[in-house]
Amino acid sequence: MTLDHAELVADRVVTTESRTPAATRARRLRGALSRRNLAVLGGQLLTVAAVLGLLQWLVDSGRIGTIYLASPTQILRVFPHLIIQEHLFGNLLITLYEAVAGTALAFVIGVSTGIWMGLSRAGERFLNPFVAAAMAVPKVTIIPLLTLYLGVGVNHKIVIVFLFGYFLFVFNTIAGIRQVQDSHLKVARAHGASRIQTIVKVILPSAAPSIVAALRVETGTALVAALFGEIVASKAGLGNMLNRAIGVYDTAKLFALVLSITVFSVLIITAVDQLEKKVLLRWKYV
Incomplete structure (x- = not known):
């Protein structure tokens, strides 16, 4: 083996090892603990403390009066009462x-509608006026009607969540389907792929980033x-807990609930990001 060939083999081994999951995690950890990142984190913590x-x-x-603003210590003192007596986690x-049921319903129906409109010109011509008209209706104006039809139970909120998400899934799915490259479709046809195979293996994977967005x-x-x-x-x-806190001008409880909702929202968004990276669009992050 010549020296040049040996060096080439060594470079390939190093490159392969650097792509292993352990090496990737170690590289990310070193990046996270870099002096610049630690300085940024320190600045953020000092800002929050200030x-x-x-x-x-x-x-x-x-x-500032306590009716307008609650101090951090007052907010912290409210949490035991919220958790034990007002059943924060149950609510x-x-x-x-x-939120999950309404989103799942919007995802299934919205993506299905978007696929039909994106793949069928006749379907798009038929549905587009109805979808556009329904989207133009202000959601706030029909909530009293939904309360009349569905009452104040869980179904009422599921339908509201569905209405807020349905049109987003429809038009993102259509946009994703229209971004499919012609070259990919030609390759699928050249290999004898059927209509269903082309949709499942070419069109939907290409539209997946828009749907996940x-x-x-x-x-x-x-x-x-x-x-x-x-x-x-x-x-x-x-929301019911927020209503009751507002009704009695309990500012500390109100801020505690807002803080809780913010933390829960961040956790949910983080979970969706991890789902995207590990499952839905895993191929993008390999």
Whole structure:
């Protein structure tokens, strides 16, 4: 073996090893612990501490009344009461169920509608006026009607979440299908792929990034839609808890609930991001 050939083989071994999952994790860890990243993290923590200290001082000094703003310590003291006596996590599960069920319904029906409209010109011509007209209707104006038809139970909020997400899935699916490259379709036809095989193995994978992008947006919107429906009319859920806190001007409880909802939203969005990287679009991150 010549020296040049040996060096080439060594380079290939190093390159292969650097692509292993362990090497990738080690590289990411070194990047996360770099001096620049640690400096940024330190600056962020100092900013948060400064804001919390300022809020605490404004309330404790009486410069802002507690009816308008709650201090961080007051907010923390409210959490045991929310968790034990007002069943924070039980109400959270109700709101999450409404958001997940409405999103799942919007995903299935919206993607199916988008596939039909994206693949069939006749289907698009037939459905487009109805979908466009339905999307133009302000959602807020029909919520009182939904309350009349469905009551104030869980189904009422599921339909509201569905309405907020359905059109997003429809048009993102259509956009994703129209982005399929002609060369991919020609290769599929050249290999004798049937219509169904072309749709399943070429068109839908190509449209997947647009569909997943809609799912990511809907993840944040769904919780807001469920909360909005609960604030309008509900018997339980985080929106109902917000309503009761607003009704008695309990500012500390209100801020505690807003903080809880923010944390839950971040966790849900993070879970969707991981689902995208590990399952839905795993091929993009290999």
